[in-house]
Amino acid sequence: MLRCRDITLLASDYLDGRLRWQKRLSLLVHLLMCPHCRRFVTQFKAVVRVIRGFEPPPTDSDTLNRFESAINKTIKHDSTK
Amino acid sequence: MVQTTTDEQGLIERLRQRDTEAYHAAVQRFSGSMLATARSMLDPATAEDVVQETWVTVVDAIDGFEGRSALKTWLCTITANRARNRLRRSKRETLTDFQAPLDPALESRFNEGGSWIQPTRPWGSESADDLLSNEALKACLEKHFEALPETQRAVLMMRDIQQMESDEVCRILGLSGSNLRVTLHRARQKLFTMIEGFRETGEC
């Protein structure tokens, strides 16, 4: 029998599809019976989605221009070889 | 497994032909993710260096890109490898902080029998979109992300945000598979308790 603490422990492996079927089944049975853990897993899942949806802040154009001129230099240099 | 869209396929073709317009587009589109990846391990100035070096390498390396991952993921993987080499050079090889699988803040909410003493309260709306539409929460999340221990930050960035392969992340950070899973789970728990606190108090 999995305890509530175990569910919290296994939440990432469960959401990432890394649990073997027996473990997964016991977890699902626990979730059926336990509203606290059901809520935890739902909200934990939302947090993982939030993390995955993270967008990097915009990069300033000076930095981007520097990257581009370094690339262009390499392309030019190579083509004169 | 192939994640490349036709639009991306076209871009890759043009990058191979060393089309400067294509590089312009790629730099605009992917530099942010590459910088974020490098910054998860390095200070901002060094991170910029690393991303610039990465772009220069890409001019040749793109010929060997097999399209087994998205272009963004591939670029971030090269960036992470180079960032890791910088770390080695600057002798900061302390990327492994071993840890218990549960964050102390969550651990304390169970009794000895492993049942909840203090279960998480409902957040009202649980969708990620709703959570992210709250600007204050987003800012708070970024702050907490920056404050994560080094390894947790790097793992979260590479696995969850840039979707790099586990094997690749293990190799770059010198972690075992189980270590990687624990670290990822710890990082997510940290951000979970942060969001939970924010939902309850409205404060970061």
Ligand SMILES: [Zn+2]
């Ligand atoms: Zn439970």
